[in-house]
């Protein structure tokens with residue numbers, strides 16, 4: 001059982017018909033069923049420009065600060081990563097770069113990794129291809145570790161994503177559902193262990 005662990009779920013795509021956004025929806029459903037208190041975030045709801053230090057020097061965008069607060073408030077995260085050219089998307093990297101950038105002189109956010117340190121992060125991917133975006137996770141893992149996150153060893157890449165969902169957006173096979181559940185359960189279990197410590 002996982003007692004109401006605040007859990008953030010989001011995808012590294014804003015595409016309307018995104019498989020990773022659909023996977024994030026399925027992950028949120030499964031995490032809720034497992035007892036997590038889920039916040040399902042859409043990166044499209046945040047107005048975040050391409051990172052540029054000159055722009056940042058004029059003031060960190062309000063939505064970046066909003067994201068820092070949301071990231072910080074959730075001890076468990078589940079990220080669904082598309083794969084572009086064997087890696088994660090520019091959207092995901094840009095978002096993470098902004099959120100990890102210190103706000104100079106700010107009493108709350110002068111430490112760049114504050115919103116990341118100690119989070120338990122589960123990584124999933126979806127792709128229409130045969131590997132399911134697996135290679136994006138091999139790049140995303142060291143990125144999250146570098147930000148002082150604990151990355152769950154259990155990961156899942158959903159291959160042939162265009163055939164993997166029901167019309168209602170849920171995963172259509174027991175195989176996919178059980179693999180997502182295994183990631184969710186490990187993240188919730190590890191988060192509880194850290195909270196006890």
Ligand SMILES: Cc1cc2nc3c(=O)[nH]c(=O)nc-3n(C[C@H](O)[C@H](O)[C@H](O)COP(=O)(O)O)c2cc1C
Nearest residue numbers: 013015018019020021082083084085086127129133
């Ligand atoms: C620039 C670009 C590079 C891509 N490279 C890969 C790749 O390396 N591996 C892969 O499985 N799919 C690749 N794809 C296909 C994506 O997996 C596919 O567009 C997927 O639908 C993107 O995720 P989304 O549906 O969540 O937006 C690439 C797509 C684009 C636009």
